[in-house]
Amino acid sequence: MIKDKIQSLLAEADTLQATNLDEVEALRIKYLSRKGIMNALMEEFRQVPPESKREIGQAINQLKETLQRRLTDLRESLECQADSSSDFDLTRTPYPIHLGSRHPLTIVRQQITDIFSRLGFILADGPEIEDDWHVFTSMNFPADHPARDMQDTFFIQRHPDIVLRTHTSSVQSRVMETTQPPIRVICPGRVYRNEAISARAHCFFHQVEGLYIDRHVTFADLKQVLLTFAREMFGPDTKIRLRPSYFPFTEPSAEMDISCHLCGGEGCAFCKHTGWVEILGCGMVDPAVLDANGIDSKEYTGYAFGMGVERIANLKYRVSDLRLFSENDVRFLTQFTSAQ
Numbered sequence: 273m274i275k276d277k278i279q280s281l282l283a284e285a286d287t288l289q290a291t292n293l294d295e296v297e298a299l300r301i302k303y304l305s306r307k308g309i310m311n312a313l314m315e316e317f318r319q320v321p322p323e324s325k326r327e328i329g330q331a332i333n334q335l336k337e338t339l340q341r342r343l344t345d346l347r348e349s350l351e352c353q354a355d356s357s358s359d360f361d362l363t364r365t366p367y368p369i370h371l372g373s374r375h376p377l378t379i380v381r382q383q384i385t386d387i388f389s390r391l392g393f394i395l396a397d398g399p400e401i402e403d404d405w406h407v408f409t410s411m412n413f414p415a416d417h418p419a420r421d422m423q424d425t426f427f428i429q430r431h432p433d434i435v436l437r438t439h440t441s442s443v444q445s446r447v448m449e450t451t452q453p454p455i456r457v458i459c460p461g462r463v464y465r466n467e468a469i470s471a472r473a474h475c476f477f478h479q480v481e482g483l484y485i486d487r488h489v490t491f492a493d494l495k496q497v498l499l500t501f502a503r504e505m506f507g508p509d510t511k512i513r514l515r516p517s518y519f520p521f522t523e524p525s526a527e528m529d530i531s532c533h534l535c536g537g538e539g540c541a542f543c544k545h546t547g548w549v550e551i552l553g554c555g556m557v558d559p560a561v562l563d564a565n566g567i568d569s570k571e572y573t574g575y576a577f578g579m580g581v582e583r584i585a586n587l588k589y590r591v592s593d594l595r596l597f598s599e600n601d602v603r604f605l606t607q608f609t610s611a612q
């Protein structure tokens with residue numbers, strides 16, 4: 273019976289196998305060519321009585337499709353195997369691999385924040401486009417202070433109250449207005465000053481600000497933390513020196529030098545033959561700053577410090593021209609490697 277034949281051919285179709293493309297072709301000839309099994313079946317189909325034609329016809333069509341699909345599958349999988357057994361390993365990573373490198377300022381900023389993180393400082397940040405209050409007024413800058421001068425500060429056009437922050441000390445104010453002591457934060461960020469660009473000055477650069485406020489914080493605490501930082505950053509033999517200075521937001525204020533690690537303090541061109549290089553400004557937070565930012569200066573004291581990241585990077589890497597940091601020249605950038 274033609275019906276049984278179709279059924280057994282259908283079962284057979286699903287089990288057809290071939291180990292190479294020639295065998296697939298042989299199967300095609302056997303089943304689908306002019307003298308093949310399917311055509312013979314079509315001959316038989318003519319004898320089928322009209323009332324069964326519809327049912328048998330559908331079964332034949334299904335069989336033909338199944339055979340065609342099976343042969344196509346066999347052919348494709350054999351072709352695929354042929355591709356992957358060629359000399360190409362498509363899973364191999366292409367060489368040479370050009371790995372990026374970290375920017376020297378990123379490396380140094382990371383080292384600075386890592387050291388202070390280990391001392392219990394947490395990261396904080398604030399906006400680069402700031403208002404006068406956070407950059408100057410709340411930081412105890414008198415209204416006529418020269419740092420507010422057009423020379424130093426970029427103002428946002430038509431908004432004389434909005435500036436590009438000139439220092440990260442503005443983040444001190446941002447933190448104090450939302451947090452009560454104990455406060456212990458480290459704030460890295462970009463700052464802007466209206467300076468002519470040269471090898472020694474740029475209109476933007478980077479700072480890291482530190483702030484610690486609690487009961488009974490003293491200048492001795494500040495000194496110890498900065499000594500620890502200097503030794504971690506520049507090596508265990510590093511010495512520090514604090515010189516009296518002035519900042520509106522700290523009283524007393526100081527600038528910190530470290531012993532020149534290039535000449536070991538002997539004196540060289542880098543330290544201008546003094547044996548010391550300046551790396552940061554610091555001091556005890558002025559009580560007026562605490563009060564302006566909602567912290568009771570009768571109860572709390574604090575210290576703050578701020579350093580330039582480019583300056584520290586120069587000390588570590590002796591970069592002669594500040595502009596190199598922002599030109600994105602890969603010949604410069606790929607010279608820096610970091611352990612992290």
Ligand code: DAH
Nearest residue numbers: 439441553554555576577578
């Ligand atoms: N804001 C100062 C500057 O831009 C740096 C500084 C000095 C920050 C003393 C401080 C500080 O927190 O206590 O030059």
